[in-house]
Amino acid sequence: MSIATIFEIVLAAVVLGLGIWTIVVRETYSATVGYVAYGLLVALIWVRLDAIDVALTEAAIGGGLGGVLLLGAAARLRDSEPTVADAPGKAVRVCAAILSALTAAALAGAVLVLPDPAPTLAPAAASNAWATSLANPVTNVLMAFRAMDTMLEKVVLLLAIIGVWSLTPDSAWGGRPGPRHQADPHSVLVFLARLLPPIGIVVGIYIFWTGANHPGGAFQGGAILAAMWLLAIMAGLADTPPVRSRWLRLVLIAGPGLFLVVGLAGLLFGAAFLSYPPAQAKPLILGIEVAMILTIAATLGLLLAGAPERSARQ
Amino acid sequence: MSGVTVFGLCAAAAVGLGLYGLITNPQPLRKIIAFNLLGSGVFLLFGIVGRRGAAAGVGNDPVPQALVITGVVVAFSATALAIALLLRLFQATGSTTLSNGAPPGAGSTPSGG
Numbered sequence: 001m002s003i004a005t006i007f008e009i010v011l012a013a014v015v016l017g018l019g020i021w022t023i024v025v026r027e028t029y030s031a032t033v034g035y036v037a038y039g040l041l042v043a044l045i046w047v048r049l050d051a052i053d054v055a056l057t058e059a060a061i062g063g064g065l066g067g068v069l070l071l072g073a074a075a076r077l078r079d080s081e082p083t084v085a086d087a088p089g090k091a092v093r094v095c096a097a098i099l100s101a102l103t104a105a106a107l108a109g110a111v112l113v114l115p116d117p118a119p120t121l122a123p124a125a126a127s128n129a130w131a132t133s134l135a136n137p138v139t140n141v142l143m144a145f146r147a148m149d150t151m152l153e154k155v156v157l158l159l160a161i162i163g164v165w166s167l168t169p170d171s172a173w174g175g176r177p178g179p180r181h182q183a184d185p186h187s188v189l190v191f192l193a194r195l196l197p198p199i200g201i202v203v204g205i206y207i208f209w210t211g212a213n214h215p216g217g218a219f220q221g222g223a224i225l226a227a228m229w230l231l232a233i234m235a236g237l238a239d240t241p242p243v244r245s246r247w248l249r250l251v252l253i254a255g256p257g258l259f260l261v262v263g264l265a266g267l268l269f270g271a272a273f274l275s276y277p278p279a280q281a282k283p284l285i286l287g288i289e290v291a292m293i294l295t296i297a298a299t300l301g302l303l304l305a306g307a308p309e310r311s312a313r314q
Numbered sequence: 315m316s317g318v319t320v321f322g323l324c325a326a327a328a329v330g331l332g333l334y335g336l337i338t339n340p341q342p343l344r345k346i347i348a349f350n351l352l353g354s355g356v357f358l359l360f361g362i363v364g365r366r367g368a369a370a371g372v373g374n375d376p377v378p379q380a381l382v383i384t385g386v387v388v389a390f391s392a393t394a395l396a397i398a399l400l401l402r403l404f405q406a407t408g409s410t411t412l413s414n415g416a417p418p419g420a421g422s423t424p425s426g427g
Contacts, residue, residue, distance in 0.1 A: 008317035012324040019328050019351055023335035028343055035347050042354055045321055049365045050373025057383045061390050073343055073397045077410060087340050096337040104330025111322035111362060120367030121377045137376035146380055153384045160391035164398040219383055303394035
């Protein structure tokens with residue numbers, strides 16, 4: 001372990017400063033902007049921790065899509081700043097501060113006394129990489145060694161979208177999410193929405209494809225594809241699809257569905273649920289990932305679009 | 315002190331800050347942001363532990379990395395669901411207060427919510 005460089009100390013200090021700003025600033029909109037900046041700088045910390053896969057995910061989903069989601073909500077709720085009476089009293093604040101400080105101190109203490117040498121599963125992941133013929137250990141863990149987590153996470157995405165859609169008012173049931181965006185056809189937004197998606201789609205697919213052997217993967221690529229879709233929607237070049245449409249629902253269940261089918265096939269013909277025969281492991285994993293990237297892009301985009309607000313004909 | 319430890323202390327502070335904001339901030343949207351801050355601190359702690367477990371030519375233990383990637387996506391979907399609930403509450407009652415009393419500003423107060 002080396003001594004911390006000035007860059008690392010400054011980065012940690014700026015991240016911490018943004019975290020404090022996010023909590024204490026008065027306006028909700030400023031807090032949201034602070035959180036977006038925080039998310040992007042945390043991605044830099046992940047790079048310093050040599051976890052490029054996580055850094056890409058954090059930048060694309062934590063900072064990027066999460067930021068759009070929070071900024072959109074802050075803009076729509078701008079007129080609902082609460083009355084001062086809602087704020088908790090001084091006693092509650094002091095108790096909360098003491099509790100939070102104790103929690104942070106306990107965690108900091110745990111960080112300082114972590115065991116040395118640290119326990120690790122990296123050698124086990126590296127020595128079993130032959131079984132999938134993928135060189136990226138993170139993709140191996142996500143898609144093979146702990147594939148159950150990833151499959152259930154797809155189900156969580158599905159449950160979240162069902163939850164969001166179930167908040168639809170009766171008049172818009174099965175309709176289109178969000179308002180119909182209109183933009184000046186000569187504006188910069190529309191220009192970028194025409195220029196960027198072809199590039200973004202190639203980058204998204206590349207990040208997915210290279211994830212087999214290098215940092216990247218279906219989550220990061222899917223988030224980029226979702227961003228391109230949302231850009232076209234926000235510029236008014238495309239409309240959100242009505243949520244009752246059958247092809248949309250097929251795309252949403254494609255990822256977890258194919259994952260489940262392959263898992264059950266492993267139970268029937270192989271050793272266990274979600275076991276892949278080593279000879280076919282790579283094509284099977286890539287096949288699941290192709291279905292997954294479509295599901296992830298569609299689900300992330302629709303989660304951002306929110307509950308339907310218009311009937312399908314508008 | 316190594317760089318990993320510095321980031322670890324930063325992560326611990328982020329958890330504390332998020333917890334404080336979650337308790338003391340009356341606005342639901344601010345609570346959601348604070349909860350995300352707390353979660354991001356927890357993810358970073360995973361990253362610290364993984365970085366210390368670097369071995370076999372891998373710079374960061376891939377198992378915690380995979381857990382964090384899954385966690386980031388799940389946190390995003392939970393945030394999206396929470397915000398959808400919040401926007402629906404605002405649509406239905408005209409306010410976003412979480413207190414039990416009648417929401418201010420709403421002429422007719424729908425029960426429940």
